[in-house]
Amino acid sequence: MARWEPDASGRLTRAALELYAEHGYEQTTVADIAERAGVTERTYFRYFADKREVLFDASGALQELVVSAIASAPLTLSPIETIGVAMENAASLLQERREFARQRASVIATNPSLQERELLKLALLGAAAAEALRARGVREAAAALAAETGVMVFKIGFEKWVAEEESGDFPQHIRDALDDLRLLTAVT
Amino acid sequence: MARWEPDASGRLTRAALELYAEHGYEQTTVADIAERAGVTERTYFRYFADKREVLFDASGALQELVVSAIASAPLTLSPIETIGVAMENAASLLQERREFARQRASVIATNPSLQERELLKLALLGAAAAEALRARGVREAAAALAAETGVMVFKIGFEKWVAEEESGDFPQHIRDALDDLRLLTAVT
DNA sequence: GCTCTTGATGTCAGTTACTGTCATCAGCGT
């Protein structure tokens, strides 16, 4: 524990990601994480609600980014275009932490209960995005549908981006997915 | 406990739904459920993997229905049309158990960890649907996107259907959502 | 310099979800 990372929250996050990656999520106990971070188990639960939440600390910031991107988008954009721009912003943020995002994703991929939490966070992101669209005057049905569509292309774009060997362009994957969707839903 | 429901699995499901609805999910212990069903706690875990799974017993049947609907759909249908038909089939199945579905949904709505499990089951449904589309020759990108779109309209349609006072038409809600999506994504 | 407060942490006891292991017991074929 040390000068280079003085706050307990950061040390816990780092310790958890390391241990989950090294020994597996199920094989790691909260006591293990707390010990590596130099605190007690009880303190862990003062920072994070449960054993999984330590991997999802950043989801709040992502959600705020999406909401403010929607709020500040030009009103000339359609709901889908608005949500597309917002999701591209979110993608750019993740892209800045590519290695962290990849390692985190690989841990989550190994455990269904972590996947559940990820899905819940995405659902909350969608709900917040829908709310932000409504605040712009988008009617209820369109807001929910556009927001869920945004989450969907974000998810699919993310999977493509993470799977790449070389560091590709995450926002571009989102644009691609939206274009594919337009083709799929186009009336023939 | 009695002749009308001789198998332990059915009694456990019934007991769990009752207790979750009456006293809340968190206030109910697995021991409570087992006791009402006339078995021990250990036996509960022989039938269901965890405390939540008892509410998701039917998800396997739903998934099989969707997969077989995709497999048996006319090859003239587009991927989106195929997935739409499959989801309408799933909706019809749920509609036959409307009261059960509504009560179950209201319990799930009260608890985030139950929502997580529901989201996971929907994700698994989407993955199975994508696989079924690929088996029809749909290329990877389109299969994933179409399957996720199907799950999305199913989810949105379900929320609308459950929210209704009178018993509406669930499959129709799915068609409506897909139509709305076509309008949203249409290039202007 | 000295309290006094406040926020963060440690300690400890307790509940409950979940698992492994073995004993029991009823039904069923031979």
Add this chain to the structure above:
DNA sequence: ACGCTGATGACAGTAACTGACATCAAGAGC
């Protein structure tokens, strides 16, 4: 009758999580 098998009970154990209280360091005000 005998043994086999599948379902269940009984029991011990681990680990996630919570509530209550003690401690302790740092800063505010005097």
